[in-house]
Every structure is written in structure tokens, then in C-alpha cells.
Amino acid sequence: MQENAQTNKIQHEDAPTITFADLGLKKEILESIKQAGFTTPSPIQTAAIPFVLAGRDIVGQAHTGTGKTAAFGLPALNNINPNNGVGILVITPTRELATQVSDELYKYGRNIGARTATVYGGSSYSRQIDLIQRGASVVVATPGRLLDILKKNLLKNFVPQIVVLDEADEMLDMGFLDDINEIFSYLPKERQTLLFSATMPKPIKLLAERILNNPEFISITKGETTNSDIAQEYYVIEESERDDAIIRLMDSEESKKSIVFCRTKSEVDRLSNVLSNAGYLANGLHGDMEQRQRETVIKGFKSDNIKVLVATDVAARGIHVDDISHVFNYHIPFDSESYVHRIGRTGRAGTKGKAITLLTPLEFKELQRIKAKVGTTMTHAFVPSKNDLKASNLKSIVTKIEDQHIYDEAHKILDLLKEDIDEETIIFKLISMILDRQTIAGPNAIGIPADKLAAILDRADKRRDSRGGAGGGRGGYRGNRSRPNGGGDRNRSSEGSGSGDRNRSRDGGNSGGGYRGDKPREAGSTGGGYRGNNSGGGDRNRSRNRD
Structure with missing residues (x-):
């Protein structure tokens, strides 16, 4: 196979706007697309789907987060008979990506009755083989476990x-x-x-020549291998300044959800502790963690119980979450391909993202080499000073106060406070609370969590009710239900339930894999297999996996 006149190389940079219905998909698949919330196909989907429907081999190159799973999943599901054994085999590099791809393919194929099975290391072979043979239409597997199964001839009539x-x-x-x-x-x-690949190094091109037959080349890259929706900045620092720099940048950027990439597992553990101690909802992810721990951390990250994921390169492969606003390179990556994969975690599904890289003066040449090879624009910026952060925080607070909707409950609280404190002091105290917290939490403008606000409002209502009775005493502990006569410590009303251990809210160890629609997954079950079953599969632990 050669890239010659017989093989078209397509640049779909300005593909016309069309709908999924225009692509020739079955009505059942179109209904699944509607249920998934898709409206119009992305460029890679527009370009790839017609060729896949026509039965052509393709090589698709596009940025991470551009919808490659749907680009191959929708037409592949459209073309198979879901009742005729395994029709589709998808091979992915990591367990996490295998689970995510299997989830997506189930959504796309549920209206045609397609069942998905996920295969990766960690459970018995006989269990996985049995689950596949019972009627999976789609198998999503990692290379190690799949090769073991094939070499042992454990799958009969496996002809995807x-x-x-x-x-x-x-x-x-x-x-x-x-x-x-x-x-x-x-x-x-x-x-x-x-x-499908985000980059096309020479070994991948050689692989394509061996395993594909006269493929169609589809490139959605606009001349660059990084997403134009990602703003890229770099900061030159001294080695000893890394921790302080990353914290200041995270404070100034007000990142919603971010990944911080480190080179080593020990660095992940140390930095995640540093960020946790600095007040961030941070946790680490690397290859020495048990699979259940990894699944718990990833689930917490997806559900916003973890806001900052500190990870090695390999551990973060396959983490495709659409609402990651920032990627931080604590150290510059080893090569341009790693850089592309790292920053591809943000700016997904049409959203804007930012990638920030820290480097020392000695590493500047390495950055220039990556920049030239990737063909991207990076902006040099400076780590904000403490005064810069203070000014930025004050500006942010002013903006939030100006934009904050005023709730009826706020008037009740103000009436309650005005009984003992003048309005100017109330304003100063509330702004001081905001400055102490740095962020405005919950649905109210003063940073009071919802449970505390509800308790305060409840006490305020009870106080108003008690005023009509004879002998209602003034003063006392402000937070008590009935006030003793006389004075008291009015600051007691600020007491309430705390947040507790932030990790306690996470569901631990829920597994991936299996037929959707079987019994609900139980906490602590392992991954793989038909969705809902308790045993799973997995990619064997290989010494070559660096993390």
C-alpha cells in the first residue's frame, strides 16, 4: 500500500454542513444519535462515515476529542448483523479507553440490539470467553489480553x-x-x-501498509497536529519554583477541571499531596495503583469529586472527559507525540481549553524542538506574583458580586442580621468571608454551603414565629431554637456541619465491562466482561508499560 495516485489524501477542513441523516445511516442508528444528544457530525465523522459505510479501509488522522469513536462506531454498527456473532473488534491501548469506547458503542447500537463486551486483564479467561460466546456483537479489547486469548485458541468462530x-x-x-x-x-x-491516530509516526504508517487494503486517507489536521481550540502557553522558571508556580497558575487560571502531567509515579504521589494540602480537590493516577483504585479515581474525576488529576503519561491515556479546562505540564514531555496526547485532553467536543507548560532555561531548546515538530503556536507568559493574584482575585470577586442573582433567602438573612449589626458592617463581614474562602460556594452569594443556608433559614423562620408569643427573650445563642433570657455568644450561628472527608462521597471500584441491561453493577466489582457482571477482563500487566 502506497500513498500514490490510487490512494486519495483528503483534507476536509471546510466540509459543508450536513446532518447525520444525509450520511445514509439506518433510522435506528439515527435515533441513537438523537438520544446521545448529537446534532451535526464533526469533520472527521462527515469525512469517514461514507467510506466506512461503503466498506472501505481507512486511515483517519484527527485531533483527540474530535469524535473519532462515533466516526467509526456509527457506520460499523450500521453495517453489521447484531445477531450474527462478533461483528466488530476494537483494539484500544488502555483499560480506561476500552471501557469508555465500549460505553459509547453501546449507546450507539442499543436500538439495533447490539451487545458490547470489554476484555482486559484481571479476571479468569473462562469467564470472559463465556461472556463473548453468549452473543456479543462488539468486543472492545486491550492488546495484551486479546493476544493471550487468541494464542490459546480460546475463542471459537471469532471472525469479526x-x-x-x-x-x-x-x-x-x-x-x-x-x-x-x-x-x-x-x-x-x-x-x-x-x-485512527492523532499523529502519524513512521512505524504507524508502516503498520498501515501491512494490515490495510488500499485505504482512504482522511486528515482533519489543518496543517497542525494540535487542536486550534487549545491556547498554549509556556513559563520559564527555576527548578525549585515548580510547586509554587503550578499553584499560582492554577489559582490565577481558575481552572474548572484539570490534569497535571508528571514524568514519574513518585512525582505524582508527591505533587498530588502538595496540591491537596494547598486546598485543591486533587488525586493521583499512575500504574502502581490497583485497578480498583484507578477506577475509583477516574470515576471521581468524571463526577467532579476530584477537580485536579495528577497523572503520568501512560496512566492518563484513554481519559477522555469533555469538560477538562486546563492541562498543566509540570515537566516538559519527552517528545512531541507525548505533548500532543497530553494537551489533547482539553479543548474537546468544540470547547475551548488551555495547555500550560513549565520549563527551566536548560529545557528551552527541547520546547523549541517540540514546537517546530508539532507546528503549533505557543505563547511565552510570566508566572503571576502574589500581588497579581490578589488583584485578580479581587476583580473576580467584584465580577461575581455584580453578576450574582439575588435570592429571596438573602433578604431573610439580611433582616435577621440587621437586628444586631449595621448594614455597613454586614457588607464588610460578608466580603471578608468571600476573601477568606477565595471562591463562592453553593447557590448563594456569600459562600455558605446549601446545608448551612437551609439551617440558618429554618432558624430565622422559627425566630420570627416566636416573636408573637409573650416573653420571647432577646439575645442568647443565635443558632439555638429557643433563646435563654439575656445575652450570649451570637457567633454560634455560624456553626454547622462541615464538608468532611472529600473522598467519602465517591463510589468505590465500580467496574466496567458487560452487557448493558444486566443486573446493576455492585460496588467493588472488577471491570471487564458484559456490563453489569461482577467479573472483568483486562490487559495483562506488561513490564513494558512505563507507569
Whole structure:
């Protein structure tokens, strides 16, 4: 296979606006698209779907977060018979990505009755084989466990019509290239093969030549390998300033959800503790963690119980969350491919993102090399000073106060406070509370959590009711239900339930894998297999995985 006149290389930079219905998909698939909340196809979907529907092999290159899963999943599901065994095999580099892809493919195929099974290391082979043989239409697998199953000839009549290599360059980086070549020796020769990758290093091009048949090349890159929706900045610091710099930048950026990339597992553990001690909802993710711990951390990150994920490169592969606002490179990555994958965690699904890289003067040449190879624009900026942060925080608070909706409950609280404090002092105290907290929490303008606000309002209503009775005493503990006669400590009303251990709210260890619609997953079950079952699969632990 060569990139010659017989193989078109397509640049769909200005594809016309069309709908999914225009692409020729079945009505059941279109209904699934509607249920998933999609409106118009992305450029990679517009370009790839017609070729996949026509049965062509394709090589798709597009930024991470541009909708590649739907680009191959929708037309592949459209073309298979869900009642005729495994029709689609998707190979992904990590367990986390395998679970996510399986979840998405289930959503797309549920209206045609397609069942998905996820295969990765961590459970018995016999369990996984049984689950697949019971009627999976789609198998999503990591390379190590899939190769083990194929070499032991444990799958009978395993002849998928469509084989997809997802995030091929990540599999190359993780050392799975030999496994991929061997896996294809067990697959049927007559098949449709789809390869998707954010970058196209030479080994991936050579792989495509071996396993694809006269493919269509589709490139949605606009001449760059990074997403134009991602603003990229770098900050030159001294080595000893990294911790202080990352905290100041996170404070000044007001990031909603972010990933901080580190080079080593020990660095992940240390930095996650530093950020937690600085008040961030931070947690670490690396390869030495048990699978259940990894799943718990990722679930907490997706559900906003964790706002800052500190991770190694390999551990963060496959974490595709659409609302990540910032990526921080605590250290500059080793190569340009790692840089592309790191910053691709933000700016997804049409949203804006920002990537920030810290480096020392000695690392500046390495940044220039990455910048030239990636073909992107990076802006040099300066770490804000303490005075800059203070001014930024004050400006942010003023803006929030100006924009804050006034709730009826606020008037009740003000009436209550005015009994003992003048209005100017109330204003000063409330602004001081905001300055202490740095952020405005909950649905009210003064930073009082919802449970405390409800308790205050309840006490305020009871006080008003008690005023009508004879002998209602003034003063006393402001937070008590009945006030003793005389004075008291009026500051007691500020007491209330605290936030507690922020990790306690997370559901631990829920698994991926399995047929959707089986019994609900139980906490503590492991991943893999048909959705809802308690045992799972997984990619064998390979020494080549660096994290």
C-alpha cells in the first residue's frame, strides 16, 4: 500500500454542513444519535462515515476529542448483523479507553440490539470467553489480553467483519506494536480495517501498509497536529519554583477541571499531596495503583469529586472527559507525540481549553524542538506574583458580586442580621468571608454551603414565629431554637456541619465491562466482561508499560 495516485489524501477542513441523516445511516442508528444528544457530525465523522459505510479501509488522522469513536462506531454498527456473532473488534491501548469506547458503542447500537463486551486483564479467561460466546456483537479489547486469548485458541468462530485500531500512536508509544502485528495474524484476511491516530509516526504508517487494503486517507489536521481550540502557553522558571508556580497558575487560571502531567509515579504521589494540602480537590493516577483504585479515581474525576488529576503519561491515556479546562505540564514531555496526547485532553467536543507548560532555561531548546515538530503556536507568559493574584482575585470577586442573582433567602438573612449589626458592617463581614474562602460556594452569594443556608433559614423562620408569643427573650445563642433570657455568644450561628472527608462521597471500584441491561453493577466489582457482571477482563500487566 502506497500513498500514490490510487490512494486519495483528503483534507476536509471546510466540509459543508450536513446532518447525520444525509450520511445514509439506518433510522435506528439515527435515533441513537438523537438520544446521545448529537446534532451535526464533526469533520472527521462527515469525512469517514461514507467510506466506512461503503466498506472501505481507512486511515483517519484527527485531533483527540474530535469524535473519532462515533466516526467509526456509527457506520460499523450500521453495517453489521447484531445477531450474527462478533461483528466488530476494537483494539484500544488502555483499560480506561476500552471501557469508555465500549460505553459509547453501546449507546450507539442499543436500538439495533447490539451487545458490547470489554476484555482486559484481571479476571479468569473462562469467564470472559463465556461472556463473548453468549452473543456479543462488539468486543472492545486491550492488546495484551486479546493476544493471550487468541494464542490459546480460546475463542471459537471469532471472525469479526470490522477491525478498528483506536489511538494507534498511543499503542506504539506503550510498546504494543509487536502485539498488534501478531494479533492480526489470527484475524480473518477478508475484513474491513480502520486505523485512527492523532499523529502519524513512521512505524504507524508502516503498520498501515501491512494490515490495510488500499485505504482512504482522511486528515482533519489543518496543517497542525494540535487542536486550534487549545491556547498554549509556556513559563520559564527555576527548578525549585515548580510547586509554587503550578499553584499560582492554577489559582490565577481558575481552572474548572484539570490534569497535571508528571514524568514519574513518585512525582505524582508527591505533587498530588502538595496540591491537596494547598486546598485543591486533587488525586493521583499512575500504574502502581490497583485497578480498583484507578477506577475509583477516574470515576471521581468524571463526577467532579476530584477537580485536579495528577497523572503520568501512560496512566492518563484513554481519559477522555469533555469538560477538562486546563492541562498543566509540570515537566516538559519527552517528545512531541507525548505533548500532543497530553494537551489533547482539553479543548474537546468544540470547547475551548488551555495547555500550560513549565520549563527551566536548560529545557528551552527541547520546547523549541517540540514546537517546530508539532507546528503549533505557543505563547511565552510570566508566572503571576502574589500581588497579581490578589488583584485578580479581587476583580473576580467584584465580577461575581455584580453578576450574582439575588435570592429571596438573602433578604431573610439580611433582616435577621440587621437586628444586631449595621448594614455597613454586614457588607464588610460578608466580603471578608468571600476573601477568606477565595471562591463562592453553593447557590448563594456569600459562600455558605446549601446545608448551612437551609439551617440558618429554618432558624430565622422559627425566630420570627416566636416573636408573637409573650416573653420571647432577646439575645442568647443565635443558632439555638429557643433563646435563654439575656445575652450570649451570637457567633454560634455560624456553626454547622462541615464538608468532611472529600473522598467519602465517591463510589468505590465500580467496574466496567458487560452487557448493558444486566443486573446493576455492585460496588467493588472488577471491570471487564458484559456490563453489569461482577467479573472483568483486562490487559495483562506488561513490564513494558512505563507507569
